[in-house]
Amino acid sequence: MASFNSIFFLFFLFFLAVCGQAHPNYGDALAKSILFFQGQRSGRLPPNQKMTWRSSSGISDGSTAHVDLSGGYYDAGDNVKFGFPMAFTTTMLSWSVLEYGKRMGPELGNARAAIRWATDYLLKAATATPGKLYVGVGDPNADHHCWERAEDMDTPRTVYSVSPDKPGSDVAAETAAALAAASMVFQKVDPTYSKVLLTTSKKVMDFAIRYRGAYSDSLGSAVCPFYCSYSGYKDELLWGASWLLRATNDPYYFGLLKSLGADDSTDIFSWDNKFAGARVILSRRALLIKDPAFEPFRLQAENFMCSILPNSPSSTTQYTPGGLMYKMGQSNLQYVTSITFLLSTYAKYMQSSRQTFRCGSLLVTPNVLRTLAKKQVDYILGENPLQMSYMVGYGPRFPTRIHHRGSSLPSMSSHPEAFGCDGAFQSFFYTSKANPNILTGAVVGGPDQNDKYSDDRTDYSHSEPATYINAALVGPLAYLVGSYG
Template identity: 80%
Template sequence: MASFHFLFFLFFSFFVVCDVHGYPNYGDALAKSILFFEGQRSGRLPADQKITWRSNSGISDGSNAHVDLTGGYYDAGDNVKFGFPMAFTTTMLSWSAIEYGKRMGTQLESVQVAIRWATDYLLKAANTTPNKLYVGVGDPNSDHRCWERPEDMDTPRSVYSVSPENPGSDVAAETAAALAAASIVFRKTDPQYSKILLKTSKKVMEFAMTYRGAYSDSLGSAVCPFYCSYSGYKDELLWGASWLLRATNDGSYFAFLKSLGANDDTDIFSWDNKYAGARVLLSRQALVNKDKTFESFRVQAEDFMCNILPNSPTSKTQYTPGGLMYKLSESNLQYVTSITFLLSTYAKFMMASSHTFNCGSTLVTPDTLRNLAKKQVDYILGENPLKMSYMVGYGDRFPVRIHHRGSSLPSLVSHHNAIGCEGGFQPFFYSGNPNPNILTGAIVGGPDQNDNYPDDRADYSHSEPATYINAALVGPLAYLVGSYH
């Protein structure tokens, strides 16, 4: 009888992960990838919160600076609110809704809720104090010495900002991009909110353009080495202007982005480096709208694709034996999901304009890009040498010891007493046991260059989830939901 139950379990698990055509269940993965954001929420949680092991946290954030900075998201497995990756996360969620919202079905509303949780916070960060943008809450150095639930935080909730005297063109322009992209998302469903987002975006972009400087130089150890602006701020100025151009059609943004002279060749796209994203976004004008003044961005976007494609003579991208893109050893899946978004979206623009291009003598069609994007998504969802899904709670085998404080510590519901700064290390952090709380939908940093994954909580470079890993995969998942039933 036991063997029958085991066989039934195997059959059921396969049925859950694969639909009748043998594809991964993209609909299930899409829903979970969005649900993950509930587990990252800071502030007072709403009555309809589905990830119920989380409780209110950070409800006095900003009070030591006499401002309200409650809400927003914790970026990864820690309890800090970093504005730079939060804004990029918001931009990517918004871009997903803009390009693929029609394929999301009932999940579109969930994506809009996830976006709004971030934009409500970003509006506070941008509008609370004149000529100041708040870009972080929580002392990261103190926080990273602790292993405690967000509900128990007793580390300093220091507030960090950029200003004319201490500029941060990168974080400001990324915030402007997030607000502009979100303004497009809410244009029909909440026009008043959309107008507020766009007005604030313009203001923050003006600040980014006027007071030039990298926020890493202004804020030092408050953001480095966690989210240093390694690529400088020109890419964010290009990105922010590109999104405002998309949202407003105001030619002054086109004039500005042309004046930047951003010609850097790139083979990456991330919370730090936006060149490729901006070029793909701008190339829509050249391909879909047939506007020749955007041709240079189309050429740059295609150069990027040629740097990614495995059979391209100019490829700069390593692939694991199992076929996963491999860019950097720390949190590699963040680059995989972001680049996969660009592959899917550029293919969409190519399809709409019956366009192809060449990498050397290799012909690239929309299907070339889409097939590579699908392979990356399928790998993440379990079609890999380990047969492991890298999305928590998806499939029958997934990471169970993720580097995430709230997931790895007993919830307030099950353990009422506070767990202090160092109280979580023993017996929880160093335990070999699975995390008590499943952070459904979280995509971890992923396997190494040989497709190995140790599932070790202490190995944060592979086992830590992050909002920007998930945000970039929402669009490709929505595309696949609409294409493979």
């Protein structure tokens, strides 16, 4: 029989182990959140592709318009390349590297590779035909009626673009933001590529300003209801100008910012609504450089934070019983990750400038914002009432029936024959079996307002992953890796 001392010692070791794991493994989550983008790749896959159940696809994209539009990312669980969310994804990945790249360790190179897979495509989309910006490949209405792999899809790969007579200020300004942000990511490691990105960004932004209009109005059912520009295009002009100002310091972009009069209040941040994100970027100058011209943006950023904080008298944000921010029923985690990025990043600026602010009587310190941000990340990674990670492949329990064609269908290596548009619905879409391929790192739409999650492939509003959900989570994860190891 073991002595009391040995039992106590074993208990003590167990206690240390538990205490040492008092938070999720942020390093593992960061690596997987970036690896996910390999599962969304379109185009010819490279030899170092780690997600090996995927194969090359969409190689002839753009051929109907006699241009090369291969590459880029499929936005979510479908096989369409939507330029609007892809550009936002790229901007957020780039912002993550700019703010937290030093905390990414060995994942920094992988993050850059994920950005470059997008920017190589966006450069082609912006320069293939003078006077046009290509903003989509694949007929979304036809695609959404089929359940087939990207590798053997047979739906029309229709090409969509905006132009002077069919403007798209929103998608153009978002593309400009993506290219400008990425130009800073590559400034030191590939200065030639960085210059190409910035030069192209300026041209695309000029197009967005000169030919004003919403791309939803120009393209109709090609982008709606999938990625309509519900918030209009003023927020993207503000966002694009903010990124170009940061990349160039050109006062022209500050003049543009002032001329927009974009003072709309908001309590959300997403691929569609960029007001809050732009204000956080611009508040950086007020906080770190002490430029009084940017004080109005700082105040707007703080008003946004006050609308999010649960104890703030001006909060307009719901929380689930388990503590998850709850903004909308469809793909709620996209708002959670995006807002969490802003909480983390504004806290960083506050810390650097030793600033605090108030929401009524509530004193807001950097730690207040970081605590809320950490709670959201921890919830996503499994610290929630269901004890389920909402990141596929992370933790002992995660969604296994995600709404994703490639993940839910056998890979080319195990089933080389094409399924056809309707051939896979009964056997692979409506089945209760787990997906055969693990889309490692994918963050799904998430639980409902009562912390419930059914893990149902047919329930796309909760079970579908998307590039913009992941892209916004990379920064907060990198911050937490640097803080907690």
